[in-house]
């Protein structure tokens with residue numbers, strides 16, 4: 001019974017509502033057919049009531065023998081076994097691994113979108129930097145209780161002086177750009193590609209910050225800048241960098257929200273390494289890919305649960321859930337590939353190292369792409 005969809009034989013599925021022709025595909029049916037053998041729609045000619053409609057929806061999604069429930073249970077309780085069952089042909093009982101992972105990535109993405117954790121980082125942004133210069137004035141008004149406190153304050157003052165120095169030097173350059181932008185830009189010829197690019201970047205950042213260039217076309221008209229792609233790309237980059245400097249926290253949130261979807265490019269690539277490590281096993285590349293989809297799905301589930309637990313109980317459980325995942329992954333590899341402990345541990349360490357390296361490269365690519373499209 002558990003291997004095929006079960007259906008009630010009462011209500012709209014009762015014998016009195018069975019037809020002799022499938023309402024979905026027109027295939028001739030027998031009254032004893034619970035389903036159409038051609039398209040597998042339930043054999044019922046009863047008109048749907050609102051109750052039937054919702055009953056069908058909820059029984060499909062939440063009932064004990066629903067695909068979702070079975071997939072979740074198998075994934076959580078039997079590491080690696082769900083992949084084994086799925087690739088050996090037991091498919092109807094479980095949700096498609098790709099669709100399952102995609103749904104979890106969307107849930108995780110939505111959570112990250114509403115996560116304002118990194119918004120506090122915006123206080124490091126350029127919008128709030130000006131306040132640092134005002135502290136010096138405040139410091140003069142304070143009476144100190146003892147010597148060490150005074151020293152501490154003086155040390156802090158030094159760093160403010162340093163900031164002030166840097167600030168002055170920056171504003172010197174800014175004013176040389178702003179006093180005659182047209183001339184300044186024409187002078188940028190530079191020796192090498194990078195020097196020229198860097199000077200142009202500084203130029204655009206300055207004019208964007210001072211609100212004199214709302215978009216590339218404005219600066220073309222205003223400063224007589226040649227409309228070549230090098231200038232356009234530099235303008236785009238400068239615009240993004242100004243925005244990131246203003247609100248770095250918001251930028252970090254944007255990147256984190258992109259990561260769940262980056263896994264879809266990442267896993268097919270990573271699976272090639274799993275395939276290489278287990279090349280003597282009879283599994284195909286697709287089998288390894290499904291294995292990595294299942295494990296990634298479990299990671300998303302743990303991250304989502306951890307996020308909820310953190311939010312509800314106001315504690316940090318990320319480390320604990322990652323530890324659970326580390327152990328789960330080992331069990332999954334043991335069960336799916338069925339090799340000894342030593343072999344599994346060696347491959348486990350190797351694959352995790354590869355995963356970490358590829359992950360870092362992937363994150364750098366995501367950040368670079370985000371900077372240009374921000």
Ligand SMILES: [Zn+2]
Nearest residue numbers: 022025036039
């Ligand atoms: Zn049919």
